[in-house]
Amino acid sequence: MTDWYKIDRQGDDLLTDIRQFLKSVLELDSIRALLVPSRLPMKNNVMPALISRPELLDEADPLAPAFAVNSAKNLSRLTRKGLDANIAAVLRPCEIRAHVELVKLHQSASEPVVIIGLDCLGAFSNRSYQAFIQENEGAASEAFCKARLAGAEPSNTVEISSACQMCEQPIPEGADITLALYGVKLDEGLFLQARTERGREILDKIGAKGAKAPEERDQVLKQLIKDRTERRDQVFEETASAVNTIKKLSEYLAGCVNCYNCRVACPACYCRECVFTTDVFDHEPLQYLQWTERKGVLKMPTDTVFYHITRLVHMSTACVGCGQCSNACPNDIPLTELFRTVAHRTQAAFDYQAGRSQDEPPPLLVFKEEEFSEIVGVGS
Amino acid sequence: MEEEFEPTIIAFVCNWCTYTAADLAGTSRLIYPPNVRLIRVMCTGMVDPKYIIKALLDGADAVLVSGCHPGDCHYINGNLKARRRMRLLKEILSGFGIEPERLRLTWIGASDGIEFANTIKEMVAQVKKIGPNSCKYQMVI
Numbered sequence: 001m002t003d004w005y006k007i008d009r010q011g012d013d014l015l016t017d018i019r020q021f022l023k024s025v026l027e028l029d030s031i032r033a034l035l036v037p038s039r040l041p042m043k044n045n046v047m048p049a050l051i052s053r054p055e056l057l058d059e060a061d062p063l064a065p066a067f068a069v070n071s072a073k074n075l076s077r078l079t080r081k082g083l084d085a086n087i088a089a090v091l092r093p094c095e096i097r098a099h100v101e102l103v104k105l106h107q108s109a110s111e112p113v114v115i116i117g118l119d120c121l122g123a124f125s126n127r128s129y130q131a132f133i134q135e136n137e138g139a140a141s142e143a144f145c146k147a148r149l150a151g152a153e154p155s156n157t158v159e160i161s162s163a164c165q166m167c168e169q170p171i172p173e174g175a176d177i178t179l180a181l182y183g184v185k186l187d188e189g190l191f192l193q194a195r196t197e198r199g200r201e202i203l204d205k206i207g208a209k210g211a212k213a214p215e216e217r218d219q220v221l222k223q224l225i226k227d228r229t230e231r232r233d234q235v236f237e238e239t240a241s242a243v244n245t246i247k248k249l250s251e252y253l254a255g256c257v258n259c260y261n262c263r264v265a266c267p268a269c270y271c272r273e274c275v276f277t278t279d280v281f282d283h284e285p286l287q288y289l290q291w292t293e294r295k296g297v298l299k300m301p302t303d304t305v306f307y308h309i310t311r312l313v314h315m316s317t318a319c320v321g322c323g324q325c326s327n328a329c330p331n332d333i334p335l336t337e338l339f340r341t342v343a344h345r346t347q348a349a350f351d352y353q354a355g356r357s358q359d360e361p362p363p364l365l366v367f368k369e370e371e372f373s374e375i376v377g378v379g380s
Numbered sequence: 381m382e383e384e385f386e387p388t389i390i391a392f393v394c395n396w397c398t399y400t401a402a403d404l405a406g407t408s409r410l411i412y413p414p415n416v417r418l419i420r421v422m423c424t425g426m427v428d429p430k431y432i433i434k435a436l437l438d439g440a441d442a443v444l445v446s447g448c449h450p451g452d453c454h455y456i457n458g459n460l461k462a463r464r465r466m467r468l469l470k471e472i473l474s475g476f477g478i479e480p481e482r483l484r485l486t487w488i489g490a491s492d493g494i495e496f497a498n499t500i501k502e503m504v505a506q507v508k509k510i511g512p513n514s515c516k517y518q519m520v521i
């Protein structure tokens with residue numbers, strides 16, 4: 001028995017058929033509502049929406065290259081206080097990884113959520129997305145999907161976000177059900193993979209037929225991941241040398257205005273109140289004068305590098321590389337590059353990978369009696 | 381004649397072991413360099429990484445965190461938590477060019493005044509060799 005399923009195509013339009021599949025999931029008695037990126041009636045924005053009536057899924061657009069927020073935060077809103085019902089959520093792979101991290105940090109619950117993951121084709125930053133839909137009025141998602149699967153540039157004027165360009169995990173590993181886009185014959189049907197028992201139950205209930213595993217998929221994914229990993233490693237190398245002294249790090253962050261949007265957008269930064277917005281950093285007036293008198297000059301607001309390094313300490317082991325920090329930055333600081341570069345090293349230090357498994361405890365929540373003896377002592 | 385560089389070392393020492401060892405070093409009239417500023421904390425497990433980052437960004441030439449040997453912690457395992465945090469901090473700060481000599485973790489028991497004096501001597505010598513922390517003179521935003 002295979003874990004692959006197929007749903008026959010109804011027409012030519014991929015999005016319509018995906019909506020039909022989502023409708024059949026929402027029509028199940030066991031699913032109260034479905035969280036899915038949807039076209040808002042106002043403007044052209046695509047935002048996650050919690051939909052309870054199947055007919056309203058006609059506005060759902062999970063193929064849209066829009067990624068305004070990481071929906072793991074929405075799942076936290078929906079489940080943190082305990083949700084006594086089941087919902088389904090259509091998520092990008094990085095949103096699933098962030099959800100896994102938040103569950104382990106007790107900010108979300110996994111039980112009430114059936115996760116439907118689409119192979120991720122990437123997304124634009126919010127600003128680039130607006131430019132892109134101007135170019136492709138009406139059929140932006142379809143045009144994007146076609147171009148990305150053909151390996152072509154979706155736009156002549158804007159590029160997908162840097163986080164997506166270097167993403168080596170575009171497959172929704174942690175989903176209950178994967179909707180495959182890479183390496184499948186989309187004209188022959190929608191190919192779905194049940195990754196959990198719960199996913200299998202749902203696919204059986206909606207009448208999806210068992211299918212053979214798509215033949216070319218493994219090969220296509222292998223190549224895609226290889227290319228992306230090369231790109232990623234190049235970014236790591238460039239970024240590491242761009243910040244290898246505190247002076248260079250200061251230059252890198254020079255555009256920062258301490259708005260803290262990056263931590264608001266970050267799915268891993270879950271503190272209700274960030275210490276940097278508390279009284280701890282509400283310094284006495286005289287303190288500022290003392291500081292400036294020491295070096296003669298004090299950039300204000302202060303504590304910018306301090307903030308970013310502290311954020312790295314707090315969340316880099318949980319960084320899933322979704323790129324929302326860069327997306328949220330009003331001054332275009334390449335934060336994703338910096339955070340992923342550091343996160344890759346800190347996660348490796350603890351043999352950890354954010355979002356990989358519900359069973360691996362976050363590194364700073366546990367310790368062992370015998371470990372890291374090499375960092376103790378003053379020997380060089 | 382050029383003045384010799386005298387480093388400033390901020391040391392977070394736990395009340396139960398390393399602080400007591402420093403006290404013993406003093407009462408035993410052991411001599412060690414006066415470059416260290418001791419900050420007594422109840423346990424190395426309460427040393428917030430922010431304290432260390434702040435000290436280094438503000439120009440401390442090195443930071444020492446020192447507590448009880450594993451198994452001896454007054455709070456059972458605070459020192460083991462501190463060790464994980466130090467592992468993390470070392471990984472992050474080394475990427476920004478902060479040398480390993482500027483961030484040290486040691487275990488010094490309450491009866492080990494001699495060990496405390498030797499640790500400070502060794503650290504001061506090492507930091508003198510690598511020179512001052514650049515954050516001391518330049519603007520860090």
